[in-house]
Structure formats: structure tokens, C-alpha cells
Amino acid sequence: MQEYDVLILGSGLAGMTLALQLADTHKIAMVTKRSLTDGASQWAQGGIAAVLDQTDSIDEHVDDTLVAGAGLCDEAATRFILEHARSAIEWLIELGVPFTPDAAHETGFHLTREGGHSHRRIIHAADATGAAVIATLADKVRQHPNITLLEQHIGLDLITGKKLGREEAGCLGAYVFDKQADRVITLLAKHTVLATGGAGKVYLYTTNPDTATGDGIAMGWRAGCRVANMEFIQFHPTCLYHPHAMSFLISEAVRGEGGLLKLPDGSRFMPAHDERHELAPRDITARAIDFEMKKYGLDCVYLDISHQPPEFVKEHFPTIYQRCLELGIDITRQPIPVVPAAHYTCGGLVTDLAGRTDVAHLYAIGETACTGLHGANRLASNSLLEALVLGREAAEHIAAAEPAPQLAVPAWDESQVSDADEEVVIAHNWDELRRFMWDYVGIVRTDKRLERAAHRIALLKREIDEFYRHFRVSNDLIELRNLVDTADLIVRSAQVRHESRGLHYSRDYPATLPQATPTILPGR
Incomplete structure (x- = not known):
């Protein structure tokens, strides 16, 4: 067992931002299932939206976000995040992120415009903004003596007081699978942060990297966190x-x-x-x-x-x-x-503006979380912004928060399982899931398509749960289990919404209801 002040699952912009904000005063473990820079943040091309021009205003950025969000954005959360945009960008500039210059502009940087924006307000590094930002932050993460980087590790399940008969204790850390050593290790922490990104790999065609398997959303939901607006999957x-x-x-x-x-x-x-x-x-x-x-x-x-x-x-x-x-x-x-x-998961674990989930000492930031900023459709280049702002806000809250209590936590027990006899089952289930999600839960949906998807998910869940109970875990099994849980949340959320709004378009309910309400599913 290893103990840390803060355990961060995920190594994208949100996780790195939080780590760098806390590293001078906290002992941090950052878990990433491939290398440090293999997440979706690295792939972001466009840029980061922020009001940096005197001809622009926070009110106009808020209005553009609310229009794109099709009535479902939380206006207070939206305004809060957009008001903190400029200081977040200035922090990146101080760290040395090489944004594209423009000597003629008052900021000294080139601002571009994207769909849904009424102004040029996207600061960028040519057409590889994510790569430039992540490279800058990754260097600092690797060099910091207080950050332990655990590459080739994947979160398996959260350790909670509820599982130990002490629900008020909240989250105590996580069981993590070390892929290279082929074993499960126990990481205990005073505060645990889910920053694992979205779930694009639940679909056959996606712009997301292979790491986007909904791990944090599934782990948080299994630990008891509410999940919101999972029907709103943005297709780029x-x-x-x-x-x-x-x-x-x-x-x-x-x-x-x-x-x-x-x-x-x-x-x-x-x-x-x-x-x-x-x-x-x-x-x-x-x-x-x-x-x-x-x-x-x-x-x-x-x-x-x-x-x-x-x-x-x-x-x-x-x-x-x-x-x-x-x-x-x-x-x-x-x-x-x-x-x-499939490009972006607008929904996720319900959090406040400090990244807090329903489980004490457990935070979610970035694409894993649902703050209310994105509503029924994310406005372009607001995603990296949210990761930055909430990474900083969560760090500030963690620095002042009471730590999780120290309880006796059992090590991972695999004495009752054996090595898998047929790994091909996992590959077949993965392929089946991604294909029927694309066919039945894609850009245009119907009740019948959703029913077909729900039926297949139920069969897959039973098969995967049985596999999980009887055999030793592997990276592919962990990811497939998380994808199926995430697919289930997407389909159940879509079945609840009897209208067409934003990214959720139903042929059976083509009209938009006069009142916009979020879809919230309870944790397991």
C-alpha cells in the first residue's frame, strides 16, 4: 500500500493543472494508463476560448455558450468559469505555452473564431494547441519532486468508506492495476481526483484516443456519485x-x-x-x-x-x-x-464549482465531470478552458479541506479467481458494443433503437460481470467493464429525455420542450 496527500487518476490538462497547483505543498500520485501525454487533451487542435479582446465581453461569451447549450447550461456555473478564463490563460502564458503570436493584436497573440462564437476569442498554438499546452505542463510534472508519476497504470475501483461500513468516510483512494507488473496495487489518499476524460471509445467512429473509455465516470458512478446529461454526446x-x-x-x-x-x-x-x-x-x-x-x-x-x-x-x-x-x-x-x-462527453459526474462529487474527499474535473457549463451541446474550445479553471479551483479547495480519515483498508483479493481462459470474449464484446452504440445511439435516435441498445447492454453486462468475478483482471477487461457501464448510462439517459434538444435528437420526439431540465441518474 502506498499513501499520498492527493491521488489523481488521469493525466490530461485538468489533472496536470491540479497537480502543478498543489505540488509544492502536497505529496501527489498521478496515475495514467499509458504515458503521461497520451490523453485527449494532447489531441486538441483549435484552442482555448477566453475573452481577451476589448471588443469582446464576458456577457457575449456567456450568451454564445448558453445558445450552443440549447437552454440546458447552468448560467451561474457558466459565468463563473468564463470569468476565470483570462487568469487561467495568463497562468499558461507564464508557464511558457507557445501560443501563436500576433504583434498587431493588443494581447500580442492571434485569436481565431470557431462555430457558435460571435467574436474571435480562441487563443491557440497554430492548429496543435493541446499538444503545445500538454508538452509545456508535462515537462514541469515530470520534473517536480513531489509528483509520483505512475504510467502504464489504470484505475480499477475506488476505495470508499461505504464498502467498509463507514459511509461518512467518503473516498479513501483506489485500487489500481499495474499493467507492467500485472498486479493490483492499493493507493490511499487524503483526497482523490477523477480526471480520466470522456468516453468516445464507446462508439465505433470517434476523434478520441484509445484511452477515452469512460473510466472515471464509471468508477465514480459505481462509488455512488450521481451522473448527469450522459445522453449528450457531441459528434464533431x-x-x-x-x-x-x-x-x-x-x-x-x-x-x-x-x-x-x-x-x-x-x-x-x-x-x-x-x-x-x-x-x-x-x-x-x-x-x-x-x-x-x-x-x-x-x-x-x-x-x-x-x-x-x-x-x-x-x-x-x-x-x-x-x-x-x-x-x-x-x-x-x-x-x-x-x-x-463521437468527440466529447458533455455529461459526467455531478460536481460543484470546486470539483466536489457526492462522495466526500472525491473530486471530478475535466471531461469526466458535469459542471453545467456545456448544457446540451458544448461550445467549441470551452473544454480545455473548463479543465483549466476547474483544475485550479479544485486545487484551491483541496488545499483548505479536511483530509479523509485513516481506516484499515484491505488489499486487493484475487485468491478466488484464475487466469482468463478465453480473452477473445473481451475483444468480441468490445467490438459488438461499439458497433451497436454507433448504429442505435448515434446522431439520430429512436425509441426502438434505444430499446435494442439497452437489451444488448444488459446481456453484455451479465457476461462481463461473470467474467470479472471469475478471472484475474486485465487492462482490456477493466476498460470494457467501464465502457459498458458508461454505455448503459448514455442509453438510460437518452430513454428518459422525451424531446429533441442539442446533441440529443429523437425522431419519436422531434419537438423541444418549453422547460429545459437536466437528466440525473443516481449512483449505484
Whole structure:
């Protein structure tokens, strides 16, 4: 058993931010199931939304967020997070994040615009903002003597007082699977933080890395935390469609800088779907693309930025330009084939604005959490912002909070299990889950599709629970168990919502109800 002041499960922007805020005064363990920089934050292209321009205002950023969120944003939480945006950006600048400069702008940095925003307010590092931010923070995390980095480890289950007959004790740490040593270790902590990201890998097509398996959401729910708004899975409108390009995102900023969506014959279609054309929010744009693809039986549509000067395209989108060129697509002369793909989990564990969950001494931040900022549809580039702001707020709260009590915690017991006899069961179940979630719980839903998905999830849960009880755990089994729990939460949330709102579109309930209410499911 190892003991720490703070245990952080996850190593994206939220987790790193919290760790660096506390590391000078706290002994910290950071658990990450691959390497430090393998999370979704690293993949973020567009940037971070913040009011940095005198022509812009917090009120306008709030209004844009509320409009995109389709009436379901918590306005107080939204305003709080957006009001703290500038100081969070200034902290990153102090740490040395190399944002794209612009000598002509009052801030000294270039600001771009993305769908749903009324102003240029996205500060970015070319088209690889996440990589630049994570590289800067990762260097500092690795160098800090108070941060113990546990790579190739994955959280298995939270240790709670409830399981030990002392519910008031809250969360005491976690059982963690060491993948290299092939054993479960016990990590105890005064405060535990879930920062494991979202659950995009529950779908067949996603822009997310392979690490996005809903681990924190599932672990928190199993520990008794409420879960909110899981039906709102954001499908990014423009994922590169190419057999050799898995999960490569084409940034929202391409449309923000004049990119046009077209059919194979070169005609535009967004003007027929929304008055904002290509700058409509993601939910509207993704549904429009899905509609056109189904209408004409298309494999993809096209995003065209070739009318801009080649130098402009290469300067603003060097990563996208280079990756497409490697695949034989010169985006200065050719349109980019794109399809929608699962991108962001707007719901998650219910938290307050200090990241606190329903379980004492347990926090959730970043995509794992649901603060009320994203509502029924996340506004572009508000995600990295939320991770930053809530990482800082949770750190401040932890620094002043009472620690979890010290209780006698049993080590992980695997004396009653054996090695798995057929690992192929896990691979087959994983593939089945992702395919039926894509087919039945995708961009457009119906009651019948959701019923089919629920039936299959129930069968899978029984099979996986039996497997879990009888065999030693593995990384694949842990991830599959978490994905099935997360898929169950998504489907149950979707079945509760009898309307179409934001990212949840139902053919059976196409109207939007006059009153917007969150979907909240109790913890297990």
C-alpha cells in the first residue's frame, strides 16, 4: 500500500493543472494508463476560448455558450468559469505555452473564431494547441519532486468508506492495476481526483484516443456519485475520412477561417440548414452532414479551404496540412473528405464549482465531470478552458479541506479467481458494443433503437460481470467493464429525455420542450 496527500487518476490538462497547483505543498500520485501525454487533451487542435479582446465581453461569451447549450447550461456555473478564463490563460502564458503570436493584436497573440462564437476569442498554438499546452505542463510534472508519476497504470475501483461500513468516510483512494507488473496495487489518499476524460471509445467512429473509455465516470458512478446529461454526446462534424487516418480531427477553426462544407458535386448545403451556415454550432452541423450523407447515400462530405491563399492555409493549419499531404490530399488545392465522429462527453459526474462529487474527499474535473457549463451541446474550445479553471479551483479547495480519515483498508483479493481462459470474449464484446452504440445511439435516435441498445447492454453486462468475478483482471477487461457501464448510462439517459434538444435528437420526439431540465441518474 502506498499513501499520498492527493491521488489523481488521469493525466490530461485538468489533472496536470491540479497537480502543478498543489505540488509544492502536497505529496501527489498521478496515475495514467499509458504515458503521461497520451490523453485527449494532447489531441486538441483549435484552442482555448477566453475573452481577451476589448471588443469582446464576458456577457457575449456567456450568451454564445448558453445558445450552443440549447437552454440546458447552468448560467451561474457558466459565468463563473468564463470569468476565470483570462487568469487561467495568463497562468499558461507564464508557464511558457507557445501560443501563436500576433504583434498587431493588443494581447500580442492571434485569436481565431470557431462555430457558435460571435467574436474571435480562441487563443491557440497554430492548429496543435493541446499538444503545445500538454508538452509545456508535462515537462514541469515530470520534473517536480513531489509528483509520483505512475504510467502504464489504470484505475480499477475506488476505495470508499461505504464498502467498509463507514459511509461518512467518503473516498479513501483506489485500487489500481499495474499493467507492467500485472498486479493490483492499493493507493490511499487524503483526497482523490477523477480526471480520466470522456468516453468516445464507446462508439465505433470517434476523434478520441484509445484511452477515452469512460473510466472515471464509471468508477465514480459505481462509488455512488450521481451522473448527469450522459445522453449528450457531441459528434464533431469534421473527422477526416480516410482508411489510413484513424481518429484524425479537422479543426473547427478551418470553418472559422472560411472553410466551406460541400457535396461531391461542389455545391454547398449548410445555408439550407442554418442561417449561420458553416459557423453553426456542432450539433446542427453534424446533423446536417448526417442528413446529407443519408439523403444521397454518401460515405462522406467535403470541407474546402482551398479558396484561401496557400500561405494562409499552411500558416494557420500546419498539422492538418502536413497530415493530409501524407495521405495524398493537398488542402491548398483539394477539399478534405470528412464525416462526423463521437468527440466529447458533455455529461459526467455531478460536481460543484470546486470539483466536489457526492462522495466526500472525491473530486471530478475535466471531461469526466458535469459542471453545467456545456448544457446540451458544448461550445467549441470551452473544454480545455473548463479543465483549466476547474483544475485550479479544485486545487484551491483541496488545499483548505479536511483530509479523509485513516481506516484499515484491505488489499486487493484475487485468491478466488484464475487466469482468463478465453480473452477473445473481451475483444468480441468490445467490438459488438461499439458497433451497436454507433448504429442505435448515434446522431439520430429512436425509441426502438434505444430499446435494442439497452437489451444488448444488459446481456453484455451479465457476461462481463461473470467474467470479472471469475478471472484475474486485465487492462482490456477493466476498460470494457467501464465502457459498458458508461454505455448503459448514455442509453438510460437518452430513454428518459422525451424531446429533441442539442446533441440529443429523437425522431419519436422531434419537438423541444418549453422547460429545459437536466437528466440525473443516481449512483449505484
